[in-house]
Structure formats: C-alpha cells, structure tokens
Amino acid sequence: MSAPHFREIAPGTSVRRHSELELNIGLVVGSERALVIDTRSTTARGEDLAAAVRQVTPLEQVVVNTHAHYDHCFGNAAFRDSQIYAHVLAAESLQRTAEHQRSQVVEHLRRTDRPELAQTYLDTEVVLPFYLVEDTVTPIDLGDRTAYLLFGGRAHTDHDLVVAVPDVGVVFFGDLIEQGADPAMDDSFPLEWGATLTTLLEHPHVSGATSFVPGHGEVVDLAFVQAQQGVLSALAAELEGALAAGVSDVDGLVAKTRGLGLQDATLRDAAVRTLETRARDAGVDAAR
Template sequence: MGRWAEVGDGVLVRRYDELDLSLGLVVGERGCLVVDTGGDETQGAEFAAAVREVTALPWTVVVTHAHFDHAFGTAAFGECPVWGHPGCAEELAGGGETQRAAMAEFYREGGRDEIARRVETARIVPPGLLVPDEAEIDLGGRQVRLLHPGLAHTGHDLVVHVPDAGVVFAGDLVEQGAPPAFEDSFPLVWPSAVLRLMTLGASTVVPGHGEPVDVAFVAAQRADLLEVATLCRAVAAGEMTAAEAKALSPYPEHFTAAALARAAAPA
C-alpha cells in the first residue's frame, strides 16, 4: 500500500515501500495529471483508487520512462490520454516483453511469486501522445510542462514541471536513498540533463525513487554523476583501469561497472 505526501498546493506524491517508488499527482481546476503508474495493474489500481479519494476530476497520465516500475500499471487507469517520449512508446511496444520476463524472473528468484505473476499479467500500454522535446498540459488554472532534458537515465526520460508550485517530478534522473541506476543510461551526458532540470527553478524535486529533495541534493548528485562521467572518459582513454575507476567512484562497484559498460557501448 502507498501513502500520500503533499509537496505543493494540489501536488502530491504517493510513496511505496516496494522499490522505494514515488508516483505523482497534480490537480488542476478541470483535470488532474497522474505521474507514472506503478509496476503492475494491481499497484496501478491501488494508485488509481487513491487518486479518486483525492479528486474526481478526469485524469491524464504521463509516463516518465519505460521501466516497468513506472509504466506497467497504466492499464489500471482505463481509456485516458497517456503522454510519453517517442522512445518510451517504442521501448514499451518493442521491448516490454523482454523487460517483463526479466523482472518476473528477478522476483521469482527472490521468492516473491505473487509480484512476478502480477508483472507477467500486466497489460503494457505505450503512450499515445508523444513528446520528443517539450509540451504543456492545461489542467484548468494550472499549466504543467513536460520536458525531455536529454539523454540521461534512459534515452527517453521526461520530467514534469509544475511551475506555480515550484515542483519537478524528475523520474529516475534523480534518485534518493540509492545510487542512480546506469543499466540503460548515458553516463557521459547524464549530468547535462540534470543541469537542465536544475535550470527550471523548482524548489522541490521528486525523484522516481525516494523522498522529495531540494536543489542542493540534486546539485550534489550531479557532482557525483560528473565524477562518474570523468572516470568513464579516463578508462576509455586508457588513463586508468576499470578497477581503478571503481575504487575512485562515489558509487558502489556494480553501479560504476554498469556506467563503464554503458559509456563503452556503441552509440
């Protein structure tokens, strides 16, 4: 089950213990915006019911990126507008089944068969309203900006800016409580995307996982990402070994190993 936290007037975060996940809700005068939908239809349905306890206004969904924990609950919201980056739609349509199989296996190996079953049976819903760069959604008395800040945690991240509340939903560009995940990332340019997020001027940033943070936290995480990018470049240039880079990294070894592998992957 989840729990609500209010981060601005009509801007809420629903926090889940599973994967330390944060989902969002922005309420306007004529509609509301749901930010990510959870990892399966059961979690999505719980989130949808919780939204209905807050507001009866029609909802629109935005998916910050295609990873299962943010996108596999969308079917629980029924027929509604779903926004996302074109790469998110492509990944869910083309790679969703591969991701489903990998995550079901992960949960089964951990003895969590019920979550594995829920992931296996979730209906994958790619976004139909595509945002290659920027878009605005009018919720009535409140404009919400969707922005692709560049290659970062994935190639198709969107952030959700609520200017009148000073809040940004960052998806997994920012992580609180655990290091950023590099498996699908672009570590050499991730810091630039975070800088673009910081220039939005929000005072509160909601990570995809963990508690809401302030700009100082984001700046510190960007500094760590810059350090990882520097290490990746040094390894690529033959200036140090991967082992030396892992020892110098601000993050645990397996996180840095993933960053080094992604930095070395063909473009």
C-alpha cells in the first residue's frame, strides 16, 4: 500500500488520511511556520508523518494535539523538537491514561493476531504536550496567516481543541465530529456535546467556514456538521428528560434514546457517561 499524501483542500491547508481508523491529520502552512494537527498513534507512524510534512514544507513546525486519545497523540515523539500545544486537561489526561490506553491497544492487537504492530506501541515513547492552553481562543501565528485553537466546552472529552483557519474557511474538528461512524462516547460528556458544537459553530472564527475536517472519515460540509450537532443536542435533551423522569440506569436511558439514528453501543456508552458524570458532579457539589 502506498503512503498517503497530503491533499490540499484549500490554499496552504491540507489533510492526510490514514488507513488506521480513517484518521485525518491536518497541515496549515504559513509564510514562516506550519501547523500540524495531531501526530498519529505510534512513534513510527509519527516519523512517517513528519517525513510527509517535510515533503510539503521545510518550515518550522508547530503541533497541536486535538485531544489525549492515543490515535491523535502517541506520535508526539517524532515532533519533540516542535512546540506541541494541547489543552491543559489533555496533558493531564494523557499523563494519567497513556499506559492504560497503550495496554488496551496492545491487548487488542495481540488478540487480533497483529503482534508486530503491537510491538510498535510498546516501542512508542509517549511525549506530553507542553504548550498548554486554557483559553477559549489561542492564536497560532504562522507568519502571513493565523490559525486559532478553540475550546468550546466539554464534548468528546473534557479537553477537545478545534483548529479554525478562517482565511480559507476550514475547521479541523478533531473527534467532535465523526464521519462514517457514530461519535465516540466513551470519554464524552453527552449532556454537553451538542451545546459545545453550537457554541463553536457560532464562533466568529468558525461561522462562514465551508470545509470541516473530522478526526476520522471524509471532509464534510456545514450541513453534515449541523446534522450531527442536531443529533447530539437531541440526545442530550432525551437524556435530560429521562433523568428528570427518574430513569437512573443504563438500560433505561438506552431505551429512552433510541430513534436518533445512533447505534445501541453508542447509546450505552452515552448512558454510562451520563450517569458517571452526574454522580461525579453531584459529589463535587456535595464537597463544596
């Protein structure tokens, strides 16, 4: 299989799509620096990515991890000479969960008879991002153009960054948007995800954009993003309604949220996360 190329979707703005999980990596090239969006899932894959970036531009690179899931940031070691940005909670999450994420992937690959690939995960050094973002808007100066890291609230995780490139109307959405599969709920905040998307779609650096790059799958248009925002908002409303009606178990919440076009496994993850988050938030309130 030949290595994928960066495909330009707007001037100086490219996407490289990978066979693993249909993962998208973004590249935004300015006159002085280039921004690489996510780093793939192992050091070896990160090195392959870094070589592909160098074929596009010799400029200094700045990197952002959209979030702390392994498929987006375990390639960081290949970019350790660059400034690696992430949300402050992404760095905390990666530090806390990296070994668990690694062991889960390794176990899965061994179980599915891919020991060589499993070894590349064991050979991977997890490098934490160290330019940590807490603001809702962080400009990244690329010379003649600026990209913006946006934090819109809790959604796919509690630390998702979106990258807006307003001069060409492109937004890299990380896993806040997913094409070809349901949004992944296992670390998510189902009651907040839809509202976070609404906030981001109304943001001045996003409104007017025409190309939206999901973390996985095909580049999509505004109508697709709005449809996913609608489903996630409807899911939140159904969950809120069920909780208000006294439903307090996973099966009950799944039964109340069918009919939105999401798979049962997705609804189950959403229900588990809703109950977990509610219990944790209640615990925090009680401790105040």
